[in-house]
Amino acid sequence: MRRVAAVFQTREAVLGAIDAARTRGLMIVTALLPAYDAAVIDAVGVPPAWCGRVALIGGIAGSAAGLLFPAWAVAQWPRVIVGGKPLLSWPTFLVIAFELMLLGAALGAVAAFLAGAWRGRRAARPLSDLVRSSASDASFALLIECPPDRAREAAELMDSQGAVTCRVG
Numbered sequence: 001m002r003r004v005a006a007v008f009q010t011r012e013a014v015l016g017a018i019d020a021a022r023t024r025g026l027m028i029v030t031a032l033l034p035a036y037d038a039a040v041i042d043a044v045g046v047p048p049a050w051c052g053r054v055a056l057i058g059g060i061a062g063s064a065a066g067l068l069f070p071a072w073a074v075a076q077w078p079r080v081i082v083g084g085k086p087l088l089s090w091p092t093f094l095v096i097a098f099e100l101m102l103l104g105a106a107l108g109a110v111a112a113f114l115a116g117a118w119r120g121r122r123a124a125r126p127l128s129d130l131v132r133s134s135a136s137d138a139s140f141a142l143l144i145e146c147p148p149d150r151a152r153e154a155a156e157l158m159d160s161q162g163a164v165t166c167r168v169g
Helices: 010-022 038-044 051-076 090-133 148-160
Strands: 002-008 027-032 140-146 165-168
Touching: 002 010, 002 148, 010 027, 010 038, 010 090, 010 148, 027 038, 051 090, 090 148, 140 148
Parallel strands: none
Antiparallel strands: 002 140, 002 165, 027 140
8 A cells, every 4th residue: 555645735625635535545544634623523533532442441440459459458357456437448448439530540541641642643653754845834735545446536636626735655
């Protein structure tokens, strides 16, 4: 598979290029934007973020550990003198469970964010040279993947849609 990278100056030009690429059956890998733009993100077809789900799983695991670990620790020493209070005191365990829930959710969210950033950098690596050489902070870039025999067609399509710079890599 070959990759075609194109830089555009306007939002309308990149939206037109995305529509033209979709109608021709070309796969859009990623788009670089100067700012968040919901229309371009929807047109590219970016999957929803999964950081929230990972944070939820981390929070559930942390709170489960916060409830189970103190209960296990108390079960290891059943003859501890606690002044007439019950050994398994769930209200006090809830404080530990809450703190570990926050810790697990935070660690899960950070890990998911770093994994997503790493995946995004790998996908956008071919755009880095093009963007450094011919793009500014106010321009849009589009990366398309296509078979080697259609690379020239994709480059011509991007040029016809108003690409300032187009490279086949």
